[in-house]
Amino acid sequence: MKIDNIIDKKLLKNIDIGIIISVILLFVAGIIAISSATGVAYGGSLRYVKIQSVAFVLGLIAMLITLVIDYNTFGEMSKTIYIVSIILLISVLIFGKEVKGSKSWFDFGVVNFQPSEIVKISFILSFAKVLEKREDTLDTFKGILPVVLYIVPIVGLILLQNDFGTALVFVFFIAFMLFAAGIGYKYVFGAVVLGILSLPLLWFYVFEDYQRKRILVFLNPEMDPLGRGYHVIQSKIAVGSGQFWGKGLYQGTQNNLGFIPERHTDFIFSVIGEEMGLVGSVAIILLFMLLIMRCIYIAKISKDSYGKYICIGVMAMFLFHILENIGMTIGMMPVTGIPLPFVSYGGSSLLTNMIAIGLVLNVGMRRQVIRF
Template identity: 35%
Template sequence: MLLKSSLPKIRWKYWVKPWQQVDWLLFCLPVAVSIFGGIMILSTELKQPVTDWWWHWLVATIGAFIALFIARTRYENLLQWHWVTYGLTNFSLIAVMIAGTSAKGAQRWINIAGFNVQPSEFAKIGIIITLAALLHKRTASTIESVFRALAITAVPWGLVFLQPDLATSLVFGAIVLGMLYWANANPGWLILMISPIVAAILFSTPWPLSEPIVLLKELTFSPLGLCWAGAMGIVGWQTLPWRKFNLGAIGAWVLNMLGGELGVFAWNHVLKEYQKDRLSVFINPEHDPLGAGYHLIQSRIAIGAGEIWGWGLFKGPMTQLNFVPEQHTDFIFSAVGEEFGFIGCLVVLFVFCLICLRLLHVAQTAKDNFGSLLAIGVLSMIVFQLIVNVGMTVGLAPVAGIPLPWMSYGRSAMLTNFISLGIVESVANFRQRQKYYL
């Protein structure tokens, strides 16, 4: 017979049991970051009649409950529905191109019940689930598997790029690279995958002491680009399986040469002016201090003004006087730097490092490849967004319009991050369970 004193303990375990293996540190850290993010958004809008900070907390609360619900649902069910997920992802991206609303030269949002929803944010989850399902069945140890993963990714990536949403398309690339690496892809292949992008930058950027070599009237080659293409030819010769007649080396060299020329063509005829400004202004923001370089200059001034300990909450002059545009979204880290200084920035980065380490731990301890790949996909997404967002606020990366996870204002981005967190928590929750005796 059970003693009465044991009943409350049994009831407590009954309610906690669905989440008994959840990584609570991994859950609580993003919640804390979201709370702090709302405070920083309030600081940027303290003298404005807006309530973005309140919406930030509300959506974060909804996202946290969604994450907890997903955490108690078996993630293996996603395997059965991954093609449906992939189809819905592409359908939503097509729908926003047909019936979406435009803002700032891009058509990325669709109105649902009075709220603007950004399908490209949720598409990140769709591609993580789809790639995890594919690589779970067949690892990326062969060229065929890698090409299959790239072909599957190409459709939603192309739809996102056409919106145009260059920032999210870059996040897609980071997710694919991270998941392919975890799925045993040859590192040399991954280098070759990103090499055309590097070639495009080297061919289209006027680097010092590197005058282009003109072969034809419309065909120019950068000496740095030629050296890069040659180096990639060596990588292709060493890593690709087509060694007969040096096809791997020749193919890698040709791929980079074509990538370089396509980069020049895209720069001159495809990219919008604001996209070109974002990509180039970080090299020399003083070239256009009142235009494209204004965001970056003001952000660096704000962070530098914070010095070691900062001005204090609600006391940063750059933040309170609204000198940094879009500070509550893409440049929220500059508010942290000004009001909490170098120490505050280190604390925020330390918390993000803890989140990433917990994500990596879940990936390493997952009971199967599918769960491990899901965790790595989310880790790749968070790490890339963190590096680019912080990098662009201090002038080390182009202003790409990528939000800081859980801190920047953005309802679709917030829900995406918490849904991703819930999926990883499900992977943690359904690992090998410990035995509990009542």
């Protein structure tokens, strides 16, 4: 295993400050929003704030450990990482706990852990190695077939957990990684056509009744204003009522009166929109834009294809979460239970995101090709 002593000073000079600043500011904004959503200012429990803070500290430790290990070491372990990922996903199907219709959690009493979160990172690491080895053959059927067969077990196991939202995250970042690796356009076109043609089959034979209703309510929330459309309607009211400057921290009426559901997790952006207004919402979006752009930049300057694909995968994972979460709070995307990175409450998600940031920083730190 390639481990640098503590971390060489030359490597530290290459660390991306923009990413670190954006992550810290997003976490601080998240803690403030979580404290407001859980009513801390009015005597509410500090439990969620404390757990999120502990998760952030653990995430920092995990990130530092990730920085110390040369990222190419993960490439050498890619087969083992892939097998462990499969075992985790099978284990949660057998021994996992069902939460909100998805059997995707391990219950450890004090905390719950969602394996698919960490599998996002492990799959990016292993899949990036597959692409590095096959990037010159992705324009042929013989080259693309093994890649597809590599993807199917992971996505299939997540679908068996009845976690369609997480499966979409995987499909999204896999598509970005394939595109970056130079997949032939005929296969992209074929996949799009196949996806469109399969929609009727998915609608009638794959989607559960609640999933079909969720899509219909997304198209018209008012068709079920007190049921499945309630989340989106109340969220849009909250975001809109914040107007330009917001109602002020801890002053949101939709938030404090409990009209916003899941306001410390999935709908945390609604709290930000109501209390911090357009100014605060745009500030959060700009921080995310900085994070995404820095990930793309590091992918561009990485010393090898493996590092590039890791950064593209992480970037796309973040991008999907951002677009889906913010989109669903303003009625632009269907509700899927996807958290907002570094902002929404959730230990598994925060830990995964911190490790992902560590990987991107790792690639950036080691971007120079060593010459002897």
